Amino acid sequence: MGQRLASSQDGAHHASPPVRSWLRQGPLPALAVQLLQLALLGGLVGLACWPLNLIDSAQGRLLAALPAFGGGWGPTSLALMLAPLAAMPLLLLLQSRLWPAGAGSGLPQTLVCLEEPERSAALIGAGPTLERLCLWAMATLALLFLLSGGAGGGDGEDLMVALLQPKGGDLVGAPLLLARLLGPALALGAGVPGGLIDPALSLGAVVGRALGDGFGIGPLGLSLGMAACLAGATQLPLLSLVFSLRLAGDQQLLPGLLLAAVLGAYVGRLLIARPLYHQLAADLRQQLSGPA
Secondary structure, three states: OHHHHHHHHHHHHHHHHHHHHHHHHOHHHHHHHHHHHHHHHHHHHHHHOHHHHHHHHHHHHHHHOOHHHOOOOOHHHHHHHOOHHHHHHHHHHHHHHHOHHHOOOOHHHHHHHHHOHHHHHHHHOHHHHHHHHHHHHHHHHHOOOOHHHHOOOOOOHHHHHHHOOOOHHHHOOHHHHHHHHHHHHHHHHOOOOOOOHHHHHHHHHHHHHHHHHHHOOOHHHHHHHHHHHHHHHHOOHHHHHHHHHHHHOOHHHHHHHHHHHHHHHHHHHHHOOOOHHHHHHHHHHHHHHOOO
């Protein structure tokens, strides 16, 4: 009996090192390490985005001083709406001479780096990111417009919030539609740092709210317009669905938003065979490679 007990204890002793080795090197510890690394990466990315949140907050305060967002006409609001006359030339000068690596939204640069990692330091490293951050801050002023009392200014996020209100349809008109069409087109064409998502959503919101009021469906048209316009611009229907559903805040709209996003992406593909961000990435890659 004592021999069997000693033998079993000896077996357990000899079996324990592989078990300890599995615990140290097995899939569970490796998965835990990867999750910890991802959590740390997410925290660092969130911390890096903190300055951008400050810029967005500053933009919201500036827009609040404009007539379209509750402010009155006065020297301050007029100066803000005329700010592009000074900010835009300075912005173009900085991104063409002093900070060329900070031009653009950063998404085409990211797509290039996914295929050519060796370019990461030059395109999305600390230096280019800091330059882009400074240029983004200036673009906040450069995107304010006198047209439509300032409603065409900014990236469109505050405008979408205003359009979702019961009296949001009062903002809709030809000046606002023209501002939301020309503003992002001029900014993107000039390479002003910024993005495509919010401008596309806001343009879709303006058109959708106008059509929705005409057909008597009001905010529903706004939500469908956001999904369709963003999907048409990016040709990414699922991404457009997520953004528009979050802004609409009503899960009952899911089938309609999905249909609008699919139709928008299909029409966008008919007009432009290649998605915009991929085309911008291809143009950047050709620019970096030089003439053939």
